Amino acid sequence: MARVLAGNGAAAWGFRLSRVQCYPYYPITPSTACSQQISRWVADGAMQAVTINAESEHSAASQIIAAGKNVRAGTATSSKGLLYMIEVLENAAGGAIPCGLFIGNRATGAPINIWADNSDAYAMRDSGLIQIFAADGQEALDNIIQGYRIAENLRVRLPFAVNLRGFTGTHAYEGVEIPSQQDVDRYLPPFVPLFSLFAPDKPVTYGAMLSAYPYRRHKRNQIAALSNASEIALQAGREFADTFGRAYGHYDWFGDKKAELVVALLGESASAGEVATHYLQGKEGIPGVALLKIRLFSPFPAKEIAQALQRAGTKALIVLDEGLQHGGVLPPLAQRIATAVHLHLGGKGPKVASVIGGLGGSEVRQEHFQLMFNLAANIAEGKPYRPEPYWLDIDEDPIFVEHESQVSPKLWKRWGEIWKKQQRKEKYCAPIPPDTEEIRIYSRAGQGAITSAVGYTGAGIENGYRLLTVPAFGSERRGAIITTDTLLNFHKERRVRSFMRAWDVVVLYDDTILYSPEHQVLDGLKEGGALVVNTSHMSVKKIREILNADERRVRIFTAPAAAVSEGLGLKHINMAMLGALHKVYDKVPFDKALGYYEKHVPRPREASLEAVRRGFAETTDQEIARAKKEGRLPVSQDFLDWRPEDHSQESWPSALEEVQLG
Amino acid sequence: MKEEERALTSPNRHKEYIVTGRLVEMRARADAGESEKTGRAEENKGKRLSPPEILTIDEVACQPIEGIDAKKTLSAMADIGPQARLFVYLAEGQPMRHEIFEDPRVCLDIHRGAVIENRKEKPKDVSGWRTHDFSIDVKGCLGDECGRCAIVCPENAIHLMGKGKGSFHEIDPLACKGCFICWVECVRTAADCILVDGKTFDPGMRAKHFGE
Numbered sequence: 064m065a066r067v068l069a070g071n072g073a074a075a076w077g078f079r080l081s082r083v084q085c086y087p088y089y090p091i092t093p094s095t096a097c098s099q100q101i102s103r104w105v106a107d108g109a110m111q112a113v114t115i116n117a118e119s120e121h122s123a124a125s126q127i128i129a130a131g132k133n134v135r136a137g138t139a140t141s142s143k144g145l146l147y148m149i150e151v152l153e154n155a156a157g158g159a160i161p162c163g164l165f166i167g168n169r170a171t172g173a174p175i176n177i178w179a180d181n182s183d184a185y186a187m188r189d190s191g192l193i194q195i196f197a198a199d200g201q202e203a204l205d206n207i208i209q210g211y212r213i214a215e216n217l218r219v220r221l222p223f224a225v226n227l228r229g230f231t232g233t234h235a236y237e238g239v240e241i242p243s244q245q246d247v248d249r250y251l252p253p254f255v256p257l258f259s260l261f262a263p264d265k266p267v268t269y270g271a272m273l274s275a276y277p278y279r280r281h282k283r284n285q286i287a288a289l290s291n292a293s294e295i296a297l298q299a300g301r302e303f304a305d306t307f308g309r310a311y312g313h314y315d316w317f318g319d320k321k322a323e324l325v326v327a328l329l330g331e332s333a334s335a336g337e338v339a340t341h342y343l344q345g346k347e348g349i350p351g352v353a354l355l356k357i358r359l360f361s362p363f364p365a366k367e368i369a370q371a372l373q374r375a376g377t378k379a380l381i382v383l384d385e386g387l388q389h390g391g392v393l394p395p396l397a398q399r400i401a402t403a404v405h406l407h408l409g410g411k412g413p414k415v416a417s418v419i420g421g422l423g424g425s426e427v428r429q430e431h432f433q434l435m436f437n438l439a440a441n442i443a444e445g446k447p448y449r450p451e452p453y454w455l456d457i458d459e460d461p462i463f464v465e466h467e468s469q470v471s472p473k474l475w476k477r478w479g480e481i482w483k484k485q486q487r488k489e490k491y492c493a494p495i496p497p498d499t500e501e502i503r504i505y506s507r508a509g510q511g512a513i514t515s516a517v518g519y520t521g522a523g524i525e526n527g528y529r530l531l532t533v534p535a536f537g538s539e540r541r542g543a544i545i546t547t548d549t550l551l552n553f554h555k556e557r558r559v560r561s562f563m564r565a566w567d568v569v570v571l572y573d574d575t576i577l578y579s580p581e582h583q584v585l586d587g588l589k590e591g592g593a594l595v596v597n598t599s600h601m602s603v604k605k606i607r608e609i610l611n612a613d614e615r616r617v618r619i620f621t622a623p624a625a626a627v628s629e630g631l632g633l634k635h636i637n638m639a640m641l642g643a644l645h646k647v648y649d650k651v652p653f654d655k656a657l658g659y660y661e662k663h664v665p666r667p668r669e670a671s672l673e674a675v676r677r678g679f680a681e682t683t684d685q686e687i688a689r690a691k692k693e694g695r696l697p698v699s700q701d702f703l704d705w706r707p708e709d710h711s712q713e714s715w716p717s718a719l720e721e722v723q724l725g
Numbered sequence: 726m727k728e729e730e731r732a733l734t735s736p737n738r739h740k741e742y743i744v745t746g747r748l749v750e751m752r753a754r755a756d757a758g759e760s761e762k763t764g765r766a767e768e769n770k771g772k773r774l775s776p777p778e779i780l781t782i783d784e785v786a787c788q789p790i791e792g793i794d795a796k797k798t799l800s801a802m803a804d805i806g807p808q809a810r811l812f813v814y815l816a817e818g819q820p821m822r823h824e825i826f827e828d829p830r831v832c833l834d835i836h837r838g839a840v841i842e843n844r845k846e847k848p849k850d851v852s853g854w855r856t857h858d859f860s861i862d863v864k865g866c867l868g869d870e871c872g873r874c875a876i877v878c879p880e881n882a883i884h885l886m887g888k889g890k891g892s893f894h895e896i897d898p899l900a901c902k903g904c905f906i907c908w909v910e911c912v913r914t915a916a917d918c919i920l921v922d923g924k925t926f927d928p929g930m931r932a933k934h935f936g937e
Contacts, residue, residue, distance in 0.1 A: 157838070158838040158840070159837040159838030159840075160838065216826075217779075217810070217812055217824060217826040218826050218827055218828075218829050219829070220837060220838070252822065255777055255814050255822060256776070256777075257776075257777060257779075258776070258838065258840045258842075259776050262776045264776065265776040265842065266842075267840050267841060267842050268840070268841040269838070269840055271840075271841045277834075277835050280832035280834070280835045281832070281835045283831060283832060284829060284830040284831060284832055284835060284837060285837075287829045287830070287831060288829035288837065291829050
């Protein structure tokens with residue numbers, strides 16, 4: 064049964080189920096939670112492994128290499144941490160030492176940016192590792208297990224890296240199937256060290272110096288082993304499907320079998336692409352469209368991908384790279400695909416155009432994929448296109464230009480001829496009607512909005528619904544206004560991970576957010592959607608006045624969450640707000656959800672559960688008699704002494720663990 | 726003209742050194758006992774997991790392994806061709822895991838991972854590198870009271886022989902490349918301990934090497 068896990072938690076499960084015996088790490092955003100979870104398991108005795116708090120990523124990488132000679136080893140890192148590891152990781156590849164990395168992909172500065180793109184994975188592409196891209200937590204878990212299977216194959220014996228986009232992948236809470244340990248043990252045999260250190264019967268030297276003659280022969284062998292990984296990955300994916308029912312290949316083809324227009328990309332951003340592809344499929348006047356989500360980046364399955372494009376009769380291929388080319392002709396993925404198409408299909412292959420997008424946490428949204436399909440359609444018609452990458456979502460240098468005045472004369476001089484011939488087409492770019500239900504929580508950092516949203520997601524998943532919660536992470540301090548979004552997908556057959564930004568419910572954890580000039584809480588709220596506000600002194604009428612919205616526009620509810628929590632002696636209002644959310648939005652039935660909350664609410668359990676119940680009972684859209692507006696709450700010594708680390712709530716997955724371990 | 730061969734006295738029980746001019750060769754002593762040749766590995770056999778082995782088709786054909794169907798294995802290996810390997814992991818003499826695979830190496834003399842199996846590697850004879858012969862005068866050596874030369878030797882060519890009062894150091898003439906480090910570092914000021922070309926302290930040579 065699926066249970067709610069963040070991408071990092073799923074990756075940690077991947078390492079745990081693979082029975083990783085040594086896990087040295089140095090934490091870095093956004094992959095920290097994976098290492099944290101493993102450390103906790105090791106401390107609790109749930110996982111038999113050695114964790115090492117390394118003094119840097121360089122040491123952590125050195126330690127997995129040393130450990131990888133004798134035991135199954137793994138670590139997690141991101142961004143600059145990975146760049147710091149690269150120096151050492153080449154030794155793992157050259158030394159034929161199988162070990163595993165989980166990478167929460169993140170931009171590499173300068174300027175400093177903690178959000179996602181593939182720059183770090185691209186920077187390591189020449190280090191000789193097997194690179195696999197996962198699109199969600201489930202794939203991260205599955206790919207780590209398969210990664211060890213591929214990496215330890217005797218025809219390969221190389222380190223591997225599983226990549227997952229930072230935050231939208233690593234911090235997205237969704238339902239993840241955790242395979243049973245017995246099944247994984249059957250699929251993944253125990254690690255056998257080939258050239259063990261400390262084997263007195265068979266002493267060996269690692270990392271000996273080789274002169275040119277043996278060196279060039281060794282490198283030839285190393286690359287032969289890496290190209291074997293392509294075939295082994297297919298085989299491992301097939302056998303994985305036999306055991307666990309989830310199939311993995313070199314790539315995922317989403318959309319029409321015969322697709323003239325294809326967009327290719329790596330990893331998590333595909334979720335928005337799937338929505339756009341699904342929308343465009345079968346529309347009048349639009350030829351076959353498909354999304355090519357590539358799983359295996361290194362070794363690149365060039366021939367297989369070229370053949371797939373040929374089979375589909377593709378005429379135009381847009382490659383989306385979440386990273387830069389840095390002086391190259393095309394960015395890494397586009398360059399690999401273009402070379403593959405050129406070498407294997409020659410002049411008969413599709414035309415390949417490159418787009419750079421999704422940098423530093425930029426979202427690649429449905430409308431961007433619509434633009435890319437539009438561009439592909441133009442190219443398929445024989446229109447000219449740029450022989451260098453287009454940029455996504457840059458107002459000064461757009462893909463399509465309506466009029467010359469929109470761009471600078473210098474740019475117009477350069478690309479004007481191409482822009483004039485490239486037309487934006489309404490049938491591709493029409494807005495997609497929302498077909499999922501979405502909840503947005505505005506809260507102040509530290510109020511526990513993520514905990515409550517994850518609880519809601521967990522309750523939904525346990526009752527068979529498909530939910531996804533993506534909190535927004537930024538450089539905010541405690542007390543800043545943050546958002547947490549939850550998506551409910553009612554499509555049986557279709558995976559939807561991409562938000563439409565059309566909210567059914569907006570929850571305010573603090574009535575002062577109504578006055579924030581930065582946050583227009585009604586923006587994106589569906590007509591007739593619900594707004595629930597935690598307030599002890601504002602009336603529904605007053606809120607309506609502030610928002611200047613009538614009853615048709617928004618249904619307004621008030622929840623006295625602060626009063627409820629204070630009465631119960633709780634430090635957080637989030638449990639009362641969780642009850643309030645259930646009151647205004649009944650897609651996950653409250654009585655069913657309560658069963659989950661009874662087991663899993665954060666401590667103190669009784670009070671938290673009572674807060675959920677009272678939050679549900681006391682939320683109302685009626686005018687009720689209220690105490691006069693209170694001044695500031697009296698500031699007690701208790702309040703001043705409060706430190707976040709004393710009263711932070713346990714996160715939900717660990718609460719789950721605790722139940723499991725008894 | 727063939728140069729004269731002479732045997733160098735050595736306390737090594739298994740090997741003796743043969744000197745021809747400046748070159749030194751090592752060969753097994755004719756009288757070395759058979760029982761002493763087998764080391765610890767023999768006693769411990771079966772007591773612990775041994776490292777896995779990777780065998781070629783020839784090796785599998787020559788010595789069948791108990792618990793593995795030789796005929797089936799050989800025919801599967803023959804299907805793959807000369808790159809076929811058998812991976813065997815023995816626990817207490819019984820194969821715990823075995824797997825046939827195609828070796829990704831095309832240059833078969835190079836180990837994957839630049840691993841050098843030390844037991845197979847022969848010690849390199851560097852006696853031809855040096856311009857002077859070094860030896861230790863047993864009479865001057867302090868033995869295990871000192872050991873300075875053995876510590877500083879970059880080639881690990883100096884070994885302690887014996888124990889206690891009668892102990893002394895010996896320079897392995899195959900491994901010594903003539904770097905003078907022991908000669909400089911010797912606590913007996915190199916005067917009456919480390920001999921260069923059979924001679925003790927030589928001011929001329931010192932001036933030549935250290936500019937004194």
